[in-house]
Structure formats: structure tokens, C-alpha cells
Amino acid sequence: MEHESFSVPAVAEVMNRNFVNIKLDREERPDVDKIYMTAVQAMTGQGGWPLNAFLTPDLKPFYGGTYFPPDSRYGRPSWTSLLERLSRLWRERRADIEHDAQSLASTVTAYAAAAGGARGRPDGESLEAAERSLRASYDAQNAGFGEAPKFPMPANIRFLLRRHARTNDPNAKTMAVETLRAMTRGGLFDQLGGGYARYSTDHSWRIPHFEKMLYDNAQLLENLADAWTVSKDAELMRALERTVGFLKRDLKAPGGAFYSAEDADSLPCDEPHGHKQEGSFYLWRKSEVEAILGDEAAPFCARYGVVEGTNALADPHGEFVGKCVLYDKEPAALEETRASALRNKLFEMRAKRPRPSLDDKVLTSWNGLAIAGLARAYGATGNEDYRELAAGAADFVRRELSSPDGKTVWRRWRDGERAVNGMADDYAYLCYGLLALYEADFRPDGLKWAEELAMETLRRFAADGGGLFQTAPEDGRELFTRSIEDHDGVEPAPSSVM
Template identity: 35%
Template structure:
């Protein structure tokens, strides 16, 4: 079969694919039909993977994919397939691993050449239309690939077979299970600590990413082992990020990464998942340090989220573009004259607390950031500064806005829902918990025959879900349960795990695949072990199973979680750093914490103590005094008496004596 000789992206549910629907390239989305066409025509596949907020994806699109001459070569020589990596992270991970196995540096746009049956034989990332930056021109590349395909096809097939086998072993293979060991987290935290930039935070060098899995390793090391240096690694990293240009000081929210070592000039795209992680870490940091900076940044970031990222139904969009009006960062940057025009004489106060910088190599307007002393002073003077920032925000709203990728991803929304629910509990913001509940309800209601979609855009839904969707939404359900006390969230969490078991479990019951068993268009069914900017699907699954087992007291689920964790640990042992998420989840499996609180909900004394001392290892279950229903079992099948106030704190299968004094509970949770 062959598809129409035209661009077929106009009806896709991905804004990124729709961005390319006007290209003269005969693009197809990834589908069984597209792969069949390549076989029917006996042509190689040109696979281009990117996402809506990706700057260099836009550059390559403008230079090459919008060019009639380049498109003519693409259409003549290849079947051209365009993939949104956020819609299909399974496809992206396969071919990114293939590029890495060739010894090439990964990134987006990812440009891969495949045999008609989908096996990779060569690739790269961004190619300019004409040769420059030390890179060959894109037409040169395509003609060289075509020549090799015609003249050395047997050799290319051998190379593709070998590369595919290597990727399969790396992403979907199995290793002997490993016993879960406390020392694994300690050892990894020590290695990460050795890479930390002591002055500027984050990992040494540039570019600088807020690496959530590594930060969590360090935070868990402090919580469990009392390593204060690892706590300080995280606090300093957060403080430096939140003072740098990577943070949006006018409107709130964090960009994806900074291009320099100082967190100064960001790549201006804003991703939902980065800001979910920022809210969680700032929540923990505020509790640990008492520094109001972290609370303020939570408030600002959630204000941005609710103002700019909510879509119809109450769920959250995937990302905001780096570019507006064709220029990166134009929406977010300011000249001194612009600020003075907007603020008049109040600009003196603004410049006392903020700095404008244009570092070497940056061609745009200056970037707003803060020195350490300005950051500290702005916390003190925040009431004076808020009206000034509101005026600048109003001026900024008149600018050409960056593009919004409005698709709703179930897994990324799950991360944000959990972050909102947790911050709402800690800071007493019922409105944040309600926003989280609304987003959760919208995604849950989009299920079809009990199965979640992976992505939605308006009425369009992309099924089936990935394992990461069920894991993230399970964790979101549990966080909402902790925040609300509503046991229906636990019923939904159980249903998500049932779907995960049905569609994603491997035959031996040792783990899960990222793609569902009825996904027929993947060349390799991968595990989802590898961390990216967020923890891997496997690590989120282990966390979800451990937390749900802790809430319900389900010993069978607990044993299954342990087994999955052991096998994941066996696979992670063969990776140096790319699977920190699995190490973190295994540490949770070894010592899950459970806090059962019996309290007067009209005038609680114990619950506020738990709320202001969040701990990612702990499940909190609140029961009203006098309640006879939904009392959780303590380890050993013991039912806590509900006739008077009390707190039961359990580690694994061991519970401490009941506490009734809020001050004693505070000391316990602070020490733990």
C-alpha cells in the first residue's frame, strides 16, 4: 500500500505535528500504514523527531522543511515520518539510544535514517540546509544516504540489524535481579555529590539542567542518612536557579535549562514537568530550611501555571515555546528603557532588587536575574515588589506570546497534580488542591474502556496510554488522597495498577514495558528504565506500587513491588548514572514510611504537623476521631483505635509507640 503523495499531518492531535502540516514535505505520522508504505516502495525512512517548544526544531523546519527544493529531495528519496517525542516517548527513546550507540551526541531535532522495516542505520540531530557549523548540508546528507542505500544496501542492513539488537538489549533486555541494598543510594549520592558545582549549584559546567532524579538522590540521602552536605547541595542549587535568568522573575516558572554555567541565559521554553519538580523541591526545601524564598517561588510558579497553562477541562498544557515572533526569549527579556517606561520612578526600586545582563554571545535583549544579596532582599521587600512585577507583567501580556503546546499529557499532568496537592497541603492552599483535583478528574474521565489516553488535544485523544501514564496518575491519586482524605482516589489508584498489570507487565512478572501489549507499531518494546529530565517510567511504577501497598496494607502488592524493584535494580546496576530514578525508587521500597493520624478534623493538632513536614518517602493517612470506617491497618494487621487522638509512625513492618503530643511528633518527623 502507498499513502497519498501529500502532507498528512493536518488532522493529527499534536500541535507539533500540526506545525508541519503546511510543509511541502510529504510528512506522515508514525503509524503501521506509514511503515507499510516504506516496505511497499522499498524506500528508506527519514524519521524526524522533535517537540513544539524545541528551538532548533523550528530552525531546521524553517531552513529545510519549508523549502521546496529540500522537500523535493525528501519526497523523491524517502518515506518521511514526523514524530512528536512527547506523544511517542517510546519511539524517541529507541532511536535516541540508536544515535547514542553510534557514538553521536543526542538532542532534538533527532534525524534518523531507517530501513523500510524501521531499523536505524545512520542519523544525527540538527542539519543546516547549507554546510556550516562544521556540519554537512541536509541535501548532501540525504544524497549520501541514498547513494549508500543503492550501492551498499546489504552492508546497511547488517549495520541496522546489529544496531537494533544492541538497542534492544540495552532498552528491553533483562539482567539477573539484585538484592535491594541501602548502600546503593549512599554510593550514588556520593558520586553525584562529587560532580556538584559548589559555588553555582547543579552539576559543574554548561549547559545546566535542573536534574530532578539526581536532586532527589541527594535529598533522600539527607533524609535517610543525615548527610547535611547533600541537603545543602540541593538547597544551593535551588537558590542559584531561582536567582538566575532560568527563572522567570516577572511571571513565575522555570525554563528547561540554562545555556551557561551561571543559570543566567536560559533556553526559554517552559515545560510542565520541570515546574512540577520545582514545586515539589521548593516545598521540601521550605520545610527543611524555613527560607521564605522557596514558598514565594512556589506561589509565583503556581500562579503562572493557573494563569497560562490551564486548558479546557482544567488539566495542564505540555509546554510554552522558547520563541515568539521568530526570536528566542523575546517575550521574556527587557531593555532598561522598557522597564523605565513601564515603571517610571519606581524603576529605581526595581533595579535595586533585579539586574539586567547581556552575557557574551547573547544577541537578544538583557535577561532579568538577581544576585544573591538581591534575592535575599527581595524576600524581605516582596510586598513592595509585587505591584511592580504586576505592572511589568501587564506590559508583557501585550507582546506576541510564545506558542503554547496545549496537548494534555497524562503522565506530565500526573506529576503536576501530585506537586499541587502536596504544596496545597503543606502551605494550607485548598485552592491548589482543588485545581489538582479538577485536572485529575478531567484526565480520568477521558478514559475509554477503563484505559487512560496518553495525550489529548480538545476532542482528539491518543490511545493507548504508556506505563508512565498509569504510574504518574497512581501517584497523583495517592497525593490527592493524602490531601483530601477521600478514599475514592485509592480506588482509582487500584484501577490504574490493574490496567498497568493487564497491558504492560512482562510474562515473568518481573517488570513492565513502556508500551502496551496491543501497540503494534513499535519496532522494540522497551522497559522505560532510563531517566530523562524526569524519573523513568520504571521508577515511577515502583514508587506507585510501594505507596499504594503502604496505604492499603496489601501484602501481595508489596511483594510484587519488591520483585519489580529487584529486577529493575539488576538492570540499573549496568548503568553509570542514567537510572538514578530506579535507585531512588528502590530506596523507597526498602524503607517505606507510613504515618497514621487520628485527629479532630474540626480542630486538628497532629495533622498540621505532618503537613508542614513533607517527606517523599512517607504516606500520610488521616482518620477522624470516632470514625469506624476506612481505618488503615498497621503492619501486623493491627487496627489503630479511633476513640482518641494519636499518631502511629511505621517504617516497613515496624511501628513506634503511639504519639499524642504534637511537639513530640514534630521532633520525630524533623529527625526522621
């Protein structure tokens, strides 16, 4: 919407004439995002991003939605027509809107506070029920859970691997290992550079949304380490090594921390002055592969699913015309040593293409997950480089994102500036990462810091009634309510981490 609407002068004029416009980075303020996402879901029955919420002057929501097109289509009004209609309603029926907004705010407050209900330690039956639920949604043919779009959901894989460790349940191990293997063979995994994209648009992990996030790869690194420990699957070990390689090469910041993400879009290499397109950096024409690999192109194409035209299962926006996503279709078509050498040739050529944009902010929370993932990878492999990478990220957070006593952390660092008070996930994930690192290096100062952060998490974020944690600290008074972290999503809830 930024390109289609917000940057268009005529649209901006309508927005600025009728509204006070605030653009928020939800990764910096997840507390704000969660409250207004809950409100939009209550109003529309669905949520997602981009999130557009319309508020009264006292910040209570009265209307919202996700994507609105520049012209009326998909059964949705155009953005400008929506703006004009809401502006007119505000002028003509302000009292009604404020009444409805207050009612909705009360509903959101009750839901966000998770009022009532027992909050105890999960018993054996609860854990069995959780596994049964995952088993019921497991895709036995393609692995993973549910229908497209499919997300990696590392928290679910972590649960299954720990369930197997506690009970020796073979089904839990199978679901976890097979899901990791399917994701790694699919286009979700960058077959040349390592690392996983944010989600698959199809049920078989073939065509990804090409954005690569630190939080996904950090958690999947931990999953891979644990899965390799119980399976000794060489394919998963290669994925682990190549995921660390991606983090170190493409996301590592000077000073030891890790940046947040690489964008999905980039300029096409054959149209360097055109418009950015999703996946341009990662897609290949068969003729390009043949020109680079020569006589060895045929077995490479057989293994990695490269065909004339496109191998995309669907292409609603015309982004894959004549181009293919590499996925490990037939591992037996080319033995691994030779496949690795040919991948490197294509990787070197790909490095000359215009790169996707880098989101170069450093988030404490996601670095905490990266510290944990790297420390677990060290525990599984004994590779000292992994432990040093984890320690480097921890040192950066202590130096740049923490108070001198380590008991207060900030959420974001960029270009030498730290900002935004730490949220529950910053404290919880960092504590989790430090404990994992302590198991790798046995440094007592790291353990002491983790203990102090755990106490600060309890003091700042513990919800009334016990057992759960609130997203934001008590001083977030600009919000009409404080949300509760009560479920795992693509990132784990601080309540479950703690």
C-alpha cells in the same frame, strides 16, 4: 530544521523524491523516540533533539544524527547533501546497509532489554553511592550539578530531599535547597510571571532556553513544597506560590487539565511582523524599564541585573543585543514588598506583547506529575486552591482520557479528541499523582483508582526479570524492540516511580 529545511520547497522535493518522511511528536510516542535515540547514540556517541533517523523499510535504523544545517557548517554536512548521499548509497549498496541495520537493531534490542544484571531493591550502600555521585558533580559555587547546559533535574532534588528525611543528612538538604534557591534567583525562573524554563545555557542559571514545560514545573513544585517543609525558606515559598500562579494562569485548560508547554520563541514587540526570536517575550531594554518604573527603576535594575546593553554571558545568535534577562542579582537592593509591586507593573506591560505559542495538547503523564506537585503544595501550605487544582486535573483525566472503568488510559487529548494508547509513564505518573492527592483529600474513590492503575501498570508494562518496566505495552508490534525504563532523566523513569 523545520524552518531552515523542511519548509523549503526545494529541500522538500529532495526529501519526498527519495524518502518516506515521517514526523513524530516524541512527547506522544516516547517509546519510538527512545529506541531510535539509543540507535543514534550507538552510531555517533551522542544524542539530542531534533532527532533524525534513517530507517530501512522494516524500520531498522542505519544512519542518524541530530541537527543538520541547511548549508555545510559546524563540521556537519548540509541536510540536502546528506539526503543525496544516503539515497545514492541505498541504491548502490542496499544489501550492505540492510546488513548493518540488522546488526545495529540487534545491539539496540540487547541494550534496550537491559539483559542480565541483578534487579533488586536498592540497598543502603546503593543509596549512599547515589548521593556520593551527586555530591561529586555538585557545583558548590553556583549550585546544581555538572557543567552547562544545566537542567533542573527534579528527580535528583527529590532523591536528596528524601535522603535527608530518611537519614537527616545535612549535605543532602543543602544541595537540594541551594540548587532550588539558585535556580529561583536566576534567569531560569520567570521573575515576572513565575515558572521555570527548561534549562540554563550557562553554569550560573542566568540565561535560559525560554521554553516552559509542564513536566518541569510540576516536579519543581513538589521539590519546592518539600524543600520549604524542611527549610522554612520564605524565598522558596514565594517561588512555589508563583509557580502555581503560572500553571493556573498560562497552562490551565478548560475543564481542569493542564496544557503541555509554552514555546521559547515569539515575535519581538518592536517588530510584530518580523521573525520569531527566542526569549523576545521575556527580554527587557533598560530604557523600557525606566519608562515604566520611573524613579524606582534604579533599585529595580540593581536587584534584577538590568544594564545598558545586555547582561547575557554569551550571545552567539545575536538575540540579546541591547536586551537583558531579569535575574535576582541583588535581593537586598530592593525589599520584597516593593519589588513585588514593581514586578507587577512590568508584568502588566509584558502581557501586551506577542505571546509565545502554546502547546495545547494534554498529556496524561505530565498531568499526573502536576496532580502530585499541586497536592504536595497543598500539604505544605494548606492552600485549598492547590488541592482543588489537583482534583480538577484528576477529574479531567478520568473523564476525558480514561475508559469507563478507569483501567485503560490514553496518552493525549487535544480539541476534544483522545489518542495514543497510554505508555508506562502515563499509568505510573497518574498513579503517583492520585496517591499524593489521596493524602490531601482522603477520597476513597481516588485511592481505589490508584490501586487499579498500579495493577494495570504491572500487567501491561512489567519487564521480564522483575524490577523494571517497559516503555510501551505489548501491542506496540510495529517496533523492532521494546525499551526498558532504567534511569531518571528530566522526567523520572516509570520504574523508579512504581
